[in-house]
Amino acid sequence: MNTAFAQHKKLTGNHKLVCLSLAIFAASTLSGCRVERQPNYEWLPWLNPMMMFSSAAETNTVNTIFKNKLTNQVPPEGTIPRDFTPLHFTADDAGRTAAGEQLINPFEADDATLKRGKVVFETFCVPCHGTTGAGDGLVAKRGMPGFPIGAPENNAAKWPDGYLFHIVTYGRNVMPSYATQIKQEDRWKAILYLRTLQQSAKPAAKP
Numbered sequence: 001m002n003t004a005f006a007q008h009k010k011l012t013g014n015h016k017l018v019c020l021s022l023a024i025f026a027a028s029t030l031s032g033c034r035v036e037r038q039p040n041y042e043w044l045p046w047l048n049p050m051m052m053f054s055s056a057a058e059t060n061t062v063n064t065i066f067k068n069k070l071t072n073q074v075p076p077e078g079t080i081p082r083d084f085t086p087l088h089f090t091a092d093d094a095g096r097t098a099a100g101e102q103l104i105n106p107f108e109a110d111d112a113t114l115k116r117g118k119v120v121f122e123t124f125c126v127p128c129h130g131t132t133g134a135g136d137g138l139v140a141k142r143g144m145p146g147f148p149i150g151a152p153e154n155n156a157a158k159w160p161d162g163y164l165f166h167i168v169t170y171g172r173n174v175m176p177s178y179a180t181q182i183k184q185e186d187r188w189k190a191i192l193y194l195r196t197l198q199q200s201a202k203p204a205a206k207p
């Protein structure tokens with residue numbers, strides 16, 4: 001008796017499942033019955049040119065959307081790009097000192113950061129400062145001062161990250177500014193990589 005009852009229950013369960021799948025199948029099939037060339041009713045048709053059929057303009061093109069007919073618009077005054085921290089330092093000794101005191105490197109010297117820092121350093125700094133920061137890059141060999149920054153006794157090893165960030169951002173004397181070529185986060189990462197060079201360099205023998 002017990003087993004028969006159990007079997008009955010099981011059947012009912014299966015039956016329900018079959019009905020449900022049939023219903024889902026029917027619903028999904030019927031909902032697909034729509035002739036594309038005769039679209040369904042539109043909800044708020046007067047809004048749709050804006051919401052659904054907006055005319056996308058390609059970048060660097062001329063279009064009729066804006067008054068000056070250019071797709072690339074100048075950002076509204078006072079806006080700043082995402083991930084960009086505006087700096088308010090002056091490009092002189094005072095500004096450098098202030099940056100050294102106020103700015104903190106937002107990155108930790110983990111593997112990923114140092115890996116990126118190495119790429120940035122080797123792309124932008126090595127031509128003058130050399131692979132180890134000894135000031136013996138190719139440009140330095142051809143006459144421009146290369147300035148050693150990669151050894152523990154160099155000034156660069158004693159200054160805080162913010163101070164170096166200021167030098168890379170604003171430049172100093174013959175060293176040009178890298179603000180437009182290296183984005184902020186990469187500048188910080190290059191500095192962390194430079195720190196590893198300074199730590200691994202052997203101090204020069206004392207005279």
Ligand code: HEC
Pocket residue numbers: 121124125126127128129139144145146147148149154155156164167168172173174175176178182190191194
């Ligand atoms: C075009 C060559 C050149 C490149 C490229 C260059 N530098 Fe320099 N850098 C210099 C020169 C020259 C000086 C010395 C400037 C001066 O006399 O004030 C200097 C100075 C420095 C100093 C200060 C050193 C000190 O003891 O006063 C730091 C730190 C520094 N550079 C870091 C970097 C970093 C980091 C990069 C890469 C993002 C870089 N530099 C790329 C030429 C360069």
